[in-house]
Amino acid sequence: MSTLPPLYALRAFESAARYKSYTLAAEDLSITQSSISKHIKTLENFFGVKLFYRNGPRIMLTPEGEAFARDLEPVFGALSMACKRFSHQDFILYITSPYLFSLRWLIPVLKDFHASVNDITCHLDMAENMLMFVDFEKDNCDGAIQYGDGLFPIHWEVTRLVDEWLVPVCAPSLLDERQKKVRWQDCWLCSALTPDYINIWCNKSGEKFQSKSVRPWMFDSIERTINAAVQGIGTAIVDMNMVAAELQNNMLVIPIQKAVFSGRSYYFVWHNENYKKHSLSEFGRYLKSHIASEDREDIAYIT
Numbered sequence: 001m002s003t004l005p006p007l008y009a010l011r012a013f014e015s016a017a018r019y020k021s022y023t024l025a026a027e028d029l030s031i032t033q034s035s036i037s038k039h040i041k042t043l044e045n046f047f048g049v050k051l052f053y054r055n056g057p058r059i060m061l062t063p064e065g066e067a068f069a070r071d072l073e074p075v076f077g078a079l080s081m082a083c084k085r086f087s088h089q090d091f092i093l094y095i096t097s098p099y100l101f102s103l104r105w106l107i108p109v110l111k112d113f114h115a116s117v118n119d120i121t122c123h124l125d126m127a128e129n130m131l132m133f134v135d136f137e138k139d140n141c142d143g144a145i146q147y148g149d150g151l152f153p154i155h156w157e158v159t160r161l162v163d164e165w166l167v168p169v170c171a172p173s174l175l176d177e178r179q180k181k182v183r184w185q186d187c188w189l190c191s192a193l194t195p196d197y198i199n200i201w202c203n204k205s206g207e208k209f210q211s212k213s214v215r216p217w218m219f220d221s222i223e224r225t226i227n228a229a230v231q232g233i234g235t236a237i238v239d240m241n242m243v244a245a246e247l248q249n250n251m252l253v254i255p256i257q258k259a260v261f262s263g264r265s266y267y268f269v270w271h272n273e274n275y276k277k278h279s280l281s282e283f284g285r286y287l288k289s290h291i292a293s294e295d296r297e298d299i300a301y302i303t
Contacts, residue, residue, distance in 0.1 A: 006042065008039060009040070011039075012025060012031075012035070015028045016059070017051075020060070077137075091121060091279060092123065093120060094123045095124050096124075096127055096143075098126070098266075099223070100223055101147070104245070105162060105241060105242070107124070109287065109290045117283075128221075136270070136274075142280060145266055145269075156272065157269065157271075157272050159288055160267050161268055162291065165239060165240045165241065165260065166240070167201075167237070167258070168256055169255075170255055171251070173232050174234075187233065187234030188216035189217045189228050189229055190216045191218070191219050191220070191225045197237040197262070198237050200260060204261075205258040217234060230251050235255065239262075258299070259301050259302065261302065261303045
């Protein structure tokens with residue numbers, strides 16, 4: 001008897017274990033749910049152990065299944081990387097980037113990328129949590145936009161792109177002296193991802209936190225925090241680079257002309273042993289060339 005089960009059965013198990021769902025595994029592999037079930041049964045018969053059990057409508061891994069899934073994860077990762085190397089697709093870059101940064105900086109910058117660098121294709125994956133730390137050993141990406149303080153592993157190649165400058169922003173109507181009901185400092189807005197923005201700005205700028213509400217309004221994302229500020233709900237402390245369009249279109253204004261450096265920036269990073277070094281370096285140079293270097297003359301920048 002062969003010591004190896006069929007590869008298609010292993011692939012079905014790996015996907016089902018990853019998604020904890022036969023349905024999602026079937027969608028992932030573009031086959032039917034019954035095919036996934038048959039492939040799992042093939043493996044269970046081959047090894048003589050149960051890999052999954054049902055808990056109501058859900059499927060759960062057995063202890064044997066969990067151990068097998070852990071062993072298979074790096075195997076399929078290595079197999080995927082080997083196939084990429086063999087196909088010589090070093091002109092395709094898989095880049096992951098925070099959702100907010102992608103929408104408000106990276107995508108506008110990349111609109112001319114393929115015309116300027118026509119031998120490299122960029123596949124962009126947007127991550128919801130900007131605080132996540134990329135893991136090149138596990139994450140299926142060649143490079144990443146990493147938010148942080150710049151203290152990264154020594155085996156990373158790092159290009160600093162955009163510093164985070166915090167400013168208060170609000171709708172122009174909140175500065176209108178004729179509207180006495182609400183003033184810009186009456187209500188503060190912040191994101192659950194970055195609740196320290198208000199304190200950082202107040203401490204470094206020397207301004208005091210004044211609000212009629214006991215606590216600031218908390219939103220689940222910076223994007224929603226910005227939208228709330230545009231609608232005139234209150235004042236948000238945000239990265240000035242992320243609201244450039246709203247400031248230019250006068251949808252938002254800066255009531256106190258002080259920008260505070262948070263100590264964090266956005267970086268383009270990649271593993272220095274990645275075989276796509278040439279393409280990654282060229283991509284990094286392209287991003288670096290599109291960084292706006294001019295400061296606003298009406299803003300006091302505080303580090």
